[in-house]
Amino acid sequence: MAILLTGGAGKTSIRVASLLQDAKVPFLLASRRGQAAAPEGMPAVKFDWLNPSSYDDPFKYRFPEQEKISAVYLISPEIPDPPPPMNAFIDLAVEKHQVKRFVLLAGNSVEKGSHHVGKVWQHLVDIGVEYCVVRATWFMERMSEQEHLTTIKNEDKFYTACGDGKAPFISAIDIAAVAFHALTDKAPQHCDYRLLGPELLSYDEIGVKLSNGLGRKIEHVRLSAEDNVQRYIEAGFPEQYAALLTRLETMTAQGTEERMNSDVEKVTGRPPITFDDWVQLHKSAWR
Ligand SMILES: NC(=O)c1ccc[n+]([C@@H]2O[C@H](COP(=O)([O-])OP(=O)(O)OC[C@H]3O[C@@H](n4cnc5c(N)ncnc54)[C@H](OP(=O)(O)O)[C@@H]3O)[C@@H](O)[C@H]2O)c1
Incomplete structure:
Protein backbone atom coordinates (compact mmCIF):
# COMPACT_ATOMS: atom_id res chain seq x y z
CA MET A 1 0.00 0.00 0.00
CA ALA A 2 1.19 3.53 -0.84
CA ILE A 3 -0.78 6.77 -0.62
CA LEU A 4 -0.81 9.62 -3.13
CA LEU A 5 -1.50 13.02 -1.56
CA THR A 6 -2.62 15.68 -4.02
CA GLY A 7 -2.53 19.19 -2.59
CA GLY A 8 1.26 18.86 -2.25
CA ALA A 9 2.64 20.61 0.80
CA GLY A 10 -0.70 22.34 1.45
CA LYS A 11 -2.25 22.68 4.88
CA THR A 12 -3.92 19.28 5.21
CA SER A 13 -1.80 17.11 2.87
CA ILE A 14 1.43 17.94 4.65
CA ARG A 15 -0.12 16.97 7.99
CA VAL A 16 -1.47 13.70 6.54
CA ALA A 17 2.06 13.08 5.21
CA SER A 18 3.55 13.49 8.71
CA LEU A 19 1.07 10.97 10.12
CA LEU A 20 1.86 8.51 7.31
CA GLN A 21 5.58 9.01 7.90
CA ASP A 22 5.16 8.26 11.62
CA ALA A 23 3.11 5.15 10.78
CA LYS A 24 5.74 4.05 8.21
CA VAL A 25 3.18 4.03 5.39
CA PRO A 26 4.78 5.01 2.06
CA PHE A 27 3.35 8.18 0.49
CA LEU A 28 3.99 10.65 -2.29
CA LEU A 29 3.09 14.36 -2.37
CA ALA A 30 1.86 15.71 -5.71
CA SER A 31 1.52 19.34 -6.80
CA ARG A 32 2.70 21.77 -9.47
CA ARG A 33 5.92 22.59 -7.61
CA GLY A 34 6.65 18.96 -6.77
CA GLN A 35 9.78 18.43 -4.67
CA ALA A 36 10.49 22.19 -4.53
CA ALA A 37 7.48 22.64 -2.20
CA ALA A 38 8.04 19.52 -0.09
CA PRO A 39 9.93 19.42 3.21
CA GLU A 40 13.22 17.54 3.20
CA GLY A 41 12.73 13.80 3.54
CA MET A 42 9.25 13.78 2.00
CA PRO A 43 9.01 12.44 -1.56
CA ALA A 44 7.07 14.54 -4.08
CA VAL A 45 6.33 14.69 -7.81
CA LYS A 46 5.17 17.41 -10.15
CA PHE A 47 1.47 17.08 -10.89
CA ASP A 48 -0.94 19.62 -12.36
CA TRP A 49 -4.70 19.10 -12.37
CA LEU A 50 -4.86 21.36 -15.42
CA ASN A 51 -2.29 19.33 -17.39
CA PRO A 52 -3.55 15.79 -18.11
CA SER A 53 -0.12 14.78 -19.43
CA SER A 54 1.10 14.94 -15.79
CA TYR A 55 -1.57 12.50 -14.50
CA ASP A 56 0.57 9.37 -15.04
CA ASP A 57 3.66 10.83 -13.37
CA PRO A 58 2.86 9.88 -9.74
CA PHE A 59 2.42 6.27 -10.84
CA LYS A 60 5.93 6.22 -12.35
CA TYR A 61 7.48 6.96 -8.94
CA ARG A 62 9.36 3.94 -7.54
CA PHE A 63 8.64 3.37 -3.84
CA PRO A 64 11.44 1.67 -1.84
CA GLU A 65 9.60 -1.68 -1.58
CA GLN A 66 7.93 -1.37 -5.00
CA GLU A 67 4.59 -0.58 -3.31
CA LYS A 68 1.75 0.49 -5.59
CA ILE A 69 -0.47 3.52 -5.01
CA SER A 70 -3.74 2.11 -3.68
CA ALA A 71 -5.39 5.25 -2.24
CA VAL A 72 -5.46 8.93 -3.21
CA TYR A 73 -6.21 12.06 -1.13
CA LEU A 74 -8.02 14.52 -3.39
CA ILE A 75 -7.56 18.30 -2.98
CA SER A 76 -9.31 20.30 -5.68
CA PRO A 77 -7.49 23.05 -7.58
CA GLU A 78 -8.84 26.58 -7.09
CA ILE A 79 -10.75 26.81 -10.37
CA PRO A 80 -14.46 27.48 -10.89
CA ASP A 81 -15.24 23.94 -12.11
CA PRO A 82 -12.89 21.28 -10.63
CA PRO A 83 -14.91 18.10 -11.44
CA PRO A 84 -13.89 17.64 -15.13
CA PRO A 85 -10.12 17.37 -14.44
CA MET A 86 -10.59 15.59 -11.10
CA ASN A 87 -12.95 12.96 -12.53
CA ALA A 88 -10.65 12.41 -15.53
CA PHE A 89 -7.74 11.77 -13.15
CA ILE A 90 -9.83 9.44 -10.98
CA ASP A 91 -10.83 7.40 -14.05
CA LEU A 92 -7.19 7.07 -15.12
CA ALA A 93 -6.10 6.12 -11.59
CA VAL A 94 -8.77 3.40 -11.36
CA GLU A 95 -8.70 2.00 -14.89
CA LYS A 96 -4.98 2.17 -15.65
CA HIS A 97 -3.41 1.95 -12.18
CA GLN A 98 -5.97 -0.02 -10.11
CA VAL A 99 -6.35 2.59 -7.36
CA LYS A 100 -8.98 1.31 -4.95
CA ARG A 101 -9.81 4.20 -2.61
CA PHE A 102 -10.23 7.99 -2.68
CA VAL A 103 -10.59 10.48 0.16
CA LEU A 104 -12.03 13.82 -0.95
CA LEU A 105 -11.74 17.08 1.03
CA ALA A 106 -14.76 19.35 0.50
CA GLY A 107 -16.32 22.47 1.98
CA ASN A 108 -19.26 22.15 4.34
CA SER A 109 -21.82 23.43 1.83
CA VAL A 110 -21.09 20.64 -0.69
CA GLU A 111 -23.65 17.86 -1.14
CA LYS A 112 -23.33 14.69 -3.22
CA GLY A 113 -23.98 15.60 -6.87
CA SER A 114 -24.36 19.31 -6.07
CA HIS A 115 -21.97 22.09 -7.01
CA HIS A 116 -18.14 22.12 -7.06
CA VAL A 117 -16.62 18.82 -5.80
CA GLY A 118 -20.13 17.48 -5.08
CA LYS A 119 -19.89 16.18 -8.65
CA VAL A 120 -16.60 14.41 -7.83
CA TRP A 121 -18.34 12.80 -4.84
CA GLN A 122 -21.17 11.63 -7.15
CA HIS A 123 -18.60 10.26 -9.62
CA LEU A 124 -16.90 8.19 -6.90
CA VAL A 125 -20.29 6.69 -6.03
CA ASP A 126 -21.16 6.06 -9.69
CA ILE A 127 -17.94 4.19 -10.50
CA GLY A 128 -18.21 2.03 -7.37
CA VAL A 129 -14.82 2.64 -5.74
CA GLU A 130 -14.17 2.94 -2.00
CA TYR A 131 -14.44 6.57 -0.96
CA CYS A 132 -14.66 8.88 2.00
CA VAL A 133 -15.75 12.51 1.76
CA VAL A 134 -14.51 14.79 4.53
CA ARG A 135 -16.50 18.03 4.60
CA ALA A 136 -14.83 20.67 6.70
CA ALA A 172 -6.07 21.08 9.71
CA ILE A 173 -4.52 18.88 12.42
CA ASP A 174 -7.91 17.20 12.97
CA ILE A 175 -8.83 17.10 9.28
CA ALA A 176 -5.53 15.31 8.60
CA ALA A 177 -6.13 12.86 11.46
CA VAL A 178 -9.51 11.86 9.99
CA ALA A 179 -8.13 11.71 6.44
CA PHE A 180 -5.27 9.48 7.68
CA HIS A 181 -7.79 6.96 9.04
CA ALA A 182 -9.95 7.14 5.93
CA LEU A 183 -6.90 6.49 3.73
CA THR A 184 -5.36 3.67 5.74
CA ASP A 185 -8.04 1.85 7.78
CA LYS A 186 -8.39 -1.76 6.66
CA ALA A 187 -12.21 -1.76 6.56
CA PRO A 188 -13.65 -0.73 3.17
CA GLN A 189 -14.63 2.95 3.20
CA HIS A 190 -17.96 4.35 2.02
CA CYS A 191 -18.32 7.32 4.31
CA ASP A 192 -19.09 10.99 4.60
CA TYR A 193 -17.91 12.95 7.63
CA ARG A 194 -18.60 16.53 8.60
CA LEU A 195 -15.48 17.81 10.30
CA ARG A 259 -23.85 23.04 13.76
CA MET A 260 -22.01 20.63 16.04
CA ASN A 261 -21.26 16.92 15.88
CA SER A 262 -18.74 14.35 17.11
CA ASP A 263 -17.40 12.99 13.79
CA VAL A 264 -13.75 13.85 14.56
CA GLU A 265 -13.88 12.02 17.90
CA LYS A 266 -15.79 9.08 16.38
CA VAL A 267 -12.98 8.51 13.86
CA THR A 268 -9.87 9.50 15.84
CA GLY A 269 -10.94 8.55 19.38
CA ARG A 270 -10.19 12.07 20.71
CA PRO A 271 -12.02 15.39 20.61
CA PRO A 272 -10.92 18.05 18.11
N1 LIG B 1 -9.68 27.04 4.25
C1 LIG B 1 -10.86 26.67 4.68
O1 LIG B 1 -11.39 27.25 5.64
C2 LIG B 1 -11.55 25.50 4.01
C3 LIG B 1 -12.75 25.04 4.56
C4 LIG B 1 -13.35 23.92 3.98
C5 LIG B 1 -12.78 23.30 2.88
N2 LIG B 1 -11.64 23.80 2.35
C6 LIG B 1 -11.09 23.13 1.16
O2 LIG B 1 -9.77 22.71 1.41
C7 LIG B 1 -9.12 22.54 0.15
C8 LIG B 1 -7.70 23.05 0.27
O3 LIG B 1 -7.00 22.13 1.08
P1 LIG B 1 -5.70 22.58 1.86
O4 LIG B 1 -6.03 23.79 2.64
O5 LIG B 1 -5.17 21.38 2.54
O6 LIG B 1 -4.73 22.95 0.67
P2 LIG B 1 -3.92 24.32 0.44
O7 LIG B 1 -3.15 24.67 1.67
O8 LIG B 1 -4.87 25.31 -0.14
O9 LIG B 1 -2.89 23.85 -0.65
C9 LIG B 1 -3.32 23.31 -1.86
C10 LIG B 1 -2.13 22.93 -2.69
O10 LIG B 1 -2.61 22.50 -3.96
C11 LIG B 1 -1.61 22.74 -4.92
N3 LIG B 1 -2.28 23.11 -6.17
C12 LIG B 1 -2.92 24.26 -6.46
N4 LIG B 1 -3.32 24.24 -7.76
C13 LIG B 1 -2.92 23.05 -8.27
C14 LIG B 1 -3.00 22.45 -9.55
N5 LIG B 1 -3.56 23.07 -10.60
N6 LIG B 1 -2.49 21.21 -9.71
C15 LIG B 1 -1.88 20.56 -8.69
N7 LIG B 1 -1.75 21.08 -7.46
C16 LIG B 1 -2.26 22.32 -7.26
C17 LIG B 1 -0.73 23.88 -4.41
O11 LIG B 1 0.65 23.48 -4.44
P3 LIG B 1 1.53 23.91 -5.73
O12 LIG B 1 1.57 25.40 -5.71
O13 LIG B 1 2.85 23.25 -5.51
O14 LIG B 1 0.80 23.36 -6.92
C18 LIG B 1 -1.19 24.08 -2.95
O15 LIG B 1 -0.13 24.03 -2.03
C19 LIG B 1 -9.94 23.28 -0.90
O16 LIG B 1 -10.60 22.32 -1.69
C20 LIG B 1 -10.95 24.04 -0.05
O17 LIG B 1 -12.18 24.18 -0.71
C21 LIG B 1 -10.99 24.86 2.89
Whole structure:
Protein backbone atom coordinates (compact mmCIF):
# COMPACT_ATOMS: atom_id res chain seq x y z
CA MET A 1 0.00 0.00 0.00
CA ALA A 2 1.19 3.53 -0.84
CA ILE A 3 -0.78 6.77 -0.62
CA LEU A 4 -0.81 9.62 -3.13
CA LEU A 5 -1.50 13.02 -1.56
CA THR A 6 -2.62 15.68 -4.02
CA GLY A 7 -2.53 19.19 -2.59
CA GLY A 8 1.26 18.86 -2.25
CA ALA A 9 2.64 20.61 0.80
CA GLY A 10 -0.70 22.34 1.45
CA LYS A 11 -2.25 22.68 4.88
CA THR A 12 -3.92 19.28 5.21
CA SER A 13 -1.80 17.11 2.87
CA ILE A 14 1.43 17.94 4.65
CA ARG A 15 -0.12 16.97 7.99
CA VAL A 16 -1.47 13.70 6.54
CA ALA A 17 2.06 13.08 5.21
CA SER A 18 3.55 13.49 8.71
CA LEU A 19 1.07 10.97 10.12
CA LEU A 20 1.86 8.51 7.31
CA GLN A 21 5.58 9.01 7.90
CA ASP A 22 5.16 8.26 11.62
CA ALA A 23 3.11 5.15 10.78
CA LYS A 24 5.74 4.05 8.21
CA VAL A 25 3.18 4.03 5.39
CA PRO A 26 4.78 5.01 2.06
CA PHE A 27 3.35 8.18 0.49
CA LEU A 28 3.99 10.65 -2.29
CA LEU A 29 3.09 14.36 -2.37
CA ALA A 30 1.86 15.71 -5.71
CA SER A 31 1.52 19.34 -6.80
CA ARG A 32 2.70 21.77 -9.47
CA ARG A 33 5.92 22.59 -7.61
CA GLY A 34 6.65 18.96 -6.77
CA GLN A 35 9.78 18.43 -4.67
CA ALA A 36 10.49 22.19 -4.53
CA ALA A 37 7.48 22.64 -2.20
CA ALA A 38 8.04 19.52 -0.09
CA PRO A 39 9.93 19.42 3.21
CA GLU A 40 13.22 17.54 3.20
CA GLY A 41 12.73 13.80 3.54
CA MET A 42 9.25 13.78 2.00
CA PRO A 43 9.01 12.44 -1.56
CA ALA A 44 7.07 14.54 -4.08
CA VAL A 45 6.33 14.69 -7.81
CA LYS A 46 5.17 17.41 -10.15
CA PHE A 47 1.47 17.08 -10.89
CA ASP A 48 -0.94 19.62 -12.36
CA TRP A 49 -4.70 19.10 -12.37
CA LEU A 50 -4.86 21.36 -15.42
CA ASN A 51 -2.29 19.33 -17.39
CA PRO A 52 -3.55 15.79 -18.11
CA SER A 53 -0.12 14.78 -19.43
CA SER A 54 1.10 14.94 -15.79
CA TYR A 55 -1.57 12.50 -14.50
CA ASP A 56 0.57 9.37 -15.04
CA ASP A 57 3.66 10.83 -13.37
CA PRO A 58 2.86 9.88 -9.74
CA PHE A 59 2.42 6.27 -10.84
CA LYS A 60 5.93 6.22 -12.35
CA TYR A 61 7.48 6.96 -8.94
CA ARG A 62 9.36 3.94 -7.54
CA PHE A 63 8.64 3.37 -3.84
CA PRO A 64 11.44 1.67 -1.84
CA GLU A 65 9.60 -1.68 -1.58
CA GLN A 66 7.93 -1.37 -5.00
CA GLU A 67 4.59 -0.58 -3.31
CA LYS A 68 1.75 0.49 -5.59
CA ILE A 69 -0.47 3.52 -5.01
CA SER A 70 -3.74 2.11 -3.68
CA ALA A 71 -5.39 5.25 -2.24
CA VAL A 72 -5.46 8.93 -3.21
CA TYR A 73 -6.21 12.06 -1.13
CA LEU A 74 -8.02 14.52 -3.39
CA ILE A 75 -7.56 18.30 -2.98
CA SER A 76 -9.31 20.30 -5.68
CA PRO A 77 -7.49 23.05 -7.58
CA GLU A 78 -8.84 26.58 -7.09
CA ILE A 79 -10.75 26.81 -10.37
CA PRO A 80 -14.46 27.48 -10.89
CA ASP A 81 -15.24 23.94 -12.11
CA PRO A 82 -12.89 21.28 -10.63
CA PRO A 83 -14.91 18.10 -11.44
CA PRO A 84 -13.89 17.64 -15.13
CA PRO A 85 -10.12 17.37 -14.44
CA MET A 86 -10.59 15.59 -11.10
CA ASN A 87 -12.95 12.96 -12.53
CA ALA A 88 -10.65 12.41 -15.53
CA PHE A 89 -7.74 11.77 -13.15
CA ILE A 90 -9.83 9.44 -10.98
CA ASP A 91 -10.83 7.40 -14.05
CA LEU A 92 -7.19 7.07 -15.12
CA ALA A 93 -6.10 6.12 -11.59
CA VAL A 94 -8.77 3.40 -11.36
CA GLU A 95 -8.70 2.00 -14.89
CA LYS A 96 -4.98 2.17 -15.65
CA HIS A 97 -3.41 1.95 -12.18
CA GLN A 98 -5.97 -0.02 -10.11
CA VAL A 99 -6.35 2.59 -7.36
CA LYS A 100 -8.98 1.31 -4.95
CA ARG A 101 -9.81 4.20 -2.61
CA PHE A 102 -10.23 7.99 -2.68
CA VAL A 103 -10.59 10.48 0.16
CA LEU A 104 -12.03 13.82 -0.95
CA LEU A 105 -11.74 17.08 1.03
CA ALA A 106 -14.76 19.35 0.50
CA GLY A 107 -16.32 22.47 1.98
CA ASN A 108 -19.26 22.15 4.34
CA SER A 109 -21.82 23.43 1.83
CA VAL A 110 -21.09 20.64 -0.69
CA GLU A 111 -23.65 17.86 -1.14
CA LYS A 112 -23.33 14.69 -3.22
CA GLY A 113 -23.98 15.60 -6.87
CA SER A 114 -24.36 19.31 -6.07
CA HIS A 115 -21.97 22.09 -7.01
CA HIS A 116 -18.14 22.12 -7.06
CA VAL A 117 -16.62 18.82 -5.80
CA GLY A 118 -20.13 17.48 -5.08
CA LYS A 119 -19.89 16.18 -8.65
CA VAL A 120 -16.60 14.41 -7.83
CA TRP A 121 -18.34 12.80 -4.84
CA GLN A 122 -21.17 11.63 -7.15
CA HIS A 123 -18.60 10.26 -9.62
CA LEU A 124 -16.90 8.19 -6.90
CA VAL A 125 -20.29 6.69 -6.03
CA ASP A 126 -21.16 6.06 -9.69
CA ILE A 127 -17.94 4.19 -10.50
CA GLY A 128 -18.21 2.03 -7.37
CA VAL A 129 -14.82 2.64 -5.74
CA GLU A 130 -14.17 2.94 -2.00
CA TYR A 131 -14.44 6.57 -0.96
CA CYS A 132 -14.66 8.88 2.00
CA VAL A 133 -15.75 12.51 1.76
CA VAL A 134 -14.51 14.79 4.53
CA ARG A 135 -16.50 18.03 4.60
CA ALA A 136 -14.83 20.67 6.70
CA THR A 137 -16.02 23.96 8.15
CA TRP A 138 -13.73 27.03 8.29
CA PHE A 139 -10.14 26.10 9.08
CA MET A 140 -8.44 27.65 12.12
CA GLU A 141 -5.43 27.94 9.79
CA ARG A 142 -7.20 30.80 7.97
CA MET A 143 -5.72 32.89 10.76
CA SER A 144 -2.16 31.44 10.69
CA GLU A 145 -1.48 30.37 7.08
CA GLN A 146 -4.14 31.91 4.87
CA GLU A 147 -6.22 35.02 4.32
CA HIS A 148 -5.80 36.62 7.73
CA LEU A 149 -2.14 35.96 8.52
CA THR A 150 -0.68 39.11 6.95
CA THR A 151 -3.12 41.63 8.44
CA ILE A 152 -2.90 40.06 11.89
CA LYS A 153 0.89 40.29 11.71
CA ASN A 154 1.02 43.81 10.24
CA GLU A 155 -2.10 45.55 11.63
CA ASP A 156 -3.30 43.40 14.56
CA LYS A 157 -6.58 43.19 12.63
CA PHE A 158 -8.46 40.79 10.41
CA TYR A 159 -11.34 41.53 8.09
CA THR A 160 -14.38 39.38 7.22
CA ALA A 161 -17.94 39.57 5.92
CA CYS A 162 -19.01 37.00 8.56
CA GLY A 163 -20.64 39.58 10.85
CA ASP A 164 -21.95 37.84 13.99
CA GLY A 165 -22.14 34.44 12.29
CA LYS A 166 -20.67 31.56 14.24
CA ALA A 167 -18.74 28.51 13.03
CA PRO A 168 -17.24 25.44 14.73
CA PHE A 169 -13.70 26.27 13.51
CA ILE A 170 -11.59 23.15 12.89
CA SER A 171 -7.84 22.69 12.67
CA ALA A 172 -6.07 21.08 9.71
CA ILE A 173 -4.52 18.88 12.42
CA ASP A 174 -7.91 17.20 12.97
CA ILE A 175 -8.83 17.10 9.28
CA ALA A 176 -5.53 15.31 8.60
CA ALA A 177 -6.13 12.86 11.46
CA VAL A 178 -9.51 11.86 9.99
CA ALA A 179 -8.13 11.71 6.44
CA PHE A 180 -5.27 9.48 7.68
CA HIS A 181 -7.79 6.96 9.04
CA ALA A 182 -9.95 7.14 5.93
CA LEU A 183 -6.90 6.49 3.73
CA THR A 184 -5.36 3.67 5.74
CA ASP A 185 -8.04 1.85 7.78
CA LYS A 186 -8.39 -1.76 6.66
CA ALA A 187 -12.21 -1.76 6.56
CA PRO A 188 -13.65 -0.73 3.17
CA GLN A 189 -14.63 2.95 3.20
CA HIS A 190 -17.96 4.35 2.02
CA CYS A 191 -18.32 7.32 4.31
CA ASP A 192 -19.09 10.99 4.60
CA TYR A 193 -17.91 12.95 7.63
CA ARG A 194 -18.60 16.53 8.60
CA LEU A 195 -15.48 17.81 10.30
CA LEU A 196 -16.37 20.39 12.92
CA GLY A 197 -14.37 21.78 15.81
CA PRO A 198 -15.42 21.63 19.47
CA GLU A 199 -17.06 25.08 19.93
CA LEU A 200 -19.18 27.55 17.98
CA LEU A 201 -17.34 30.87 17.74
CA SER A 202 -17.98 34.19 16.03
CA TYR A 203 -15.04 36.07 14.50
CA ASP A 204 -15.35 38.64 17.30
CA GLU A 205 -14.81 35.78 19.77
CA ILE A 206 -11.88 34.54 17.66
CA GLY A 207 -10.41 38.05 17.98
CA VAL A 208 -10.72 37.91 21.78
CA LYS A 209 -9.14 34.45 21.94
CA LEU A 210 -6.26 35.54 19.69
CA SER A 211 -5.77 38.66 21.85
CA ASN A 212 -5.67 36.57 25.04
CA GLY A 213 -3.35 33.97 23.49
CA LEU A 214 -0.93 36.44 21.91
CA GLY A 215 -0.97 39.08 24.65
CA ARG A 216 -1.89 41.94 22.30
CA LYS A 217 -5.22 43.22 21.01
CA ILE A 218 -6.33 41.59 17.75
CA GLU A 219 -9.44 43.15 16.26
CA HIS A 220 -12.08 41.63 13.97
CA VAL A 221 -13.18 44.26 11.45
CA ARG A 222 -16.60 43.66 9.86
CA LEU A 223 -16.86 44.45 6.16
CA SER A 224 -19.74 44.61 3.71
CA ALA A 225 -19.66 41.90 1.01
CA GLU A 226 -18.53 44.45 -1.61
CA ASP A 227 -15.69 45.80 0.53
CA ASN A 228 -14.66 42.27 1.44
CA VAL A 229 -14.35 41.20 -2.23
CA GLN A 230 -12.34 44.34 -2.94
CA ARG A 231 -10.01 43.68 -0.01
CA TYR A 232 -9.28 40.13 -1.14
CA ILE A 233 -8.62 41.35 -4.69
CA GLU A 234 -6.25 44.02 -3.37
CA ALA A 235 -4.51 41.29 -1.35
CA GLY A 236 -3.83 39.44 -4.63
CA PHE A 237 -6.64 36.89 -4.74
CA PRO A 238 -8.16 36.11 -8.16
CA GLU A 239 -11.51 37.90 -8.57
CA GLN A 240 -13.56 34.69 -8.72
CA TYR A 241 -11.91 33.29 -5.58
CA ALA A 242 -12.42 36.61 -3.75
CA ALA A 243 -16.12 36.42 -4.66
CA LEU A 244 -16.40 32.75 -3.65
CA LEU A 245 -14.78 33.32 -0.24
CA THR A 246 -17.01 36.32 0.35
CA ARG A 247 -20.13 34.33 -0.58
CA LEU A 248 -19.13 31.65 1.95
CA GLU A 249 -18.51 34.36 4.55
CA THR A 250 -21.92 36.01 4.02
CA MET A 251 -23.53 32.55 4.26
CA THR A 252 -21.73 32.13 7.58
CA ALA A 253 -23.14 35.51 8.67
CA GLN A 254 -26.59 34.01 8.02
CA GLY A 255 -25.89 31.04 10.29
CA THR A 256 -25.17 28.26 7.77
CA GLU A 257 -22.12 26.96 9.69
CA GLU A 258 -23.89 26.77 13.05
CA ARG A 259 -23.85 23.04 13.76
CA MET A 260 -22.01 20.63 16.04
CA ASN A 261 -21.26 16.92 15.88
CA SER A 262 -18.74 14.35 17.11
CA ASP A 263 -17.40 12.99 13.79
CA VAL A 264 -13.75 13.85 14.56
CA GLU A 265 -13.88 12.02 17.90
CA LYS A 266 -15.79 9.08 16.38
CA VAL A 267 -12.98 8.51 13.86
CA THR A 268 -9.87 9.50 15.84
CA GLY A 269 -10.94 8.55 19.38
CA ARG A 270 -10.19 12.07 20.71
CA PRO A 271 -12.02 15.39 20.61
CA PRO A 272 -10.92 18.05 18.11
CA ILE A 273 -8.47 20.70 19.32
CA THR A 274 -9.93 23.89 20.85
CA PHE A 275 -9.09 27.31 19.39
CA ASP A 276 -7.26 28.32 22.60
CA ASP A 277 -5.01 25.24 22.50
CA TRP A 278 -4.47 25.70 18.77
CA VAL A 279 -3.29 29.33 19.31
CA GLN A 280 -0.75 28.13 21.87
CA LEU A 281 0.66 25.65 19.32
CA HIS A 282 0.93 28.28 16.57
CA LYS A 283 2.05 31.41 18.47
CA SER A 284 5.18 31.86 16.36
CA ALA A 285 3.06 32.33 13.19
CA TRP A 286 2.05 35.89 14.14
CA ARG A 287 5.35 37.25 15.48
N1 LIG B 1 -9.68 27.04 4.25
C1 LIG B 1 -10.86 26.67 4.68
O1 LIG B 1 -11.39 27.25 5.64
C2 LIG B 1 -11.55 25.50 4.01
C3 LIG B 1 -12.75 25.04 4.56
C4 LIG B 1 -13.35 23.92 3.98
C5 LIG B 1 -12.78 23.30 2.88
N2 LIG B 1 -11.64 23.80 2.35
C6 LIG B 1 -11.09 23.13 1.16
O2 LIG B 1 -9.77 22.71 1.41
C7 LIG B 1 -9.12 22.54 0.15
C8 LIG B 1 -7.70 23.05 0.27
O3 LIG B 1 -7.00 22.13 1.08
P1 LIG B 1 -5.70 22.58 1.86
O4 LIG B 1 -6.03 23.79 2.64
O5 LIG B 1 -5.17 21.38 2.54
O6 LIG B 1 -4.73 22.95 0.67
P2 LIG B 1 -3.92 24.32 0.44
O7 LIG B 1 -3.15 24.67 1.67
O8 LIG B 1 -4.87 25.31 -0.14
O9 LIG B 1 -2.89 23.85 -0.65
C9 LIG B 1 -3.32 23.31 -1.86
C10 LIG B 1 -2.13 22.93 -2.69
O10 LIG B 1 -2.61 22.50 -3.96
C11 LIG B 1 -1.61 22.74 -4.92
N3 LIG B 1 -2.28 23.11 -6.17
C12 LIG B 1 -2.92 24.26 -6.46
N4 LIG B 1 -3.32 24.24 -7.76
C13 LIG B 1 -2.92 23.05 -8.27
C14 LIG B 1 -3.00 22.45 -9.55
N5 LIG B 1 -3.56 23.07 -10.60
N6 LIG B 1 -2.49 21.21 -9.71
C15 LIG B 1 -1.88 20.56 -8.69
N7 LIG B 1 -1.75 21.08 -7.46
C16 LIG B 1 -2.26 22.32 -7.26
C17 LIG B 1 -0.73 23.88 -4.41
O11 LIG B 1 0.65 23.48 -4.44
P3 LIG B 1 1.53 23.91 -5.73
O12 LIG B 1 1.57 25.40 -5.71
O13 LIG B 1 2.85 23.25 -5.51
O14 LIG B 1 0.80 23.36 -6.92
C18 LIG B 1 -1.19 24.08 -2.95
O15 LIG B 1 -0.13 24.03 -2.03
C19 LIG B 1 -9.94 23.28 -0.90
O16 LIG B 1 -10.60 22.32 -1.69
C20 LIG B 1 -10.95 24.04 -0.05
O17 LIG B 1 -12.18 24.18 -0.71
C21 LIG B 1 -10.99 24.86 2.89
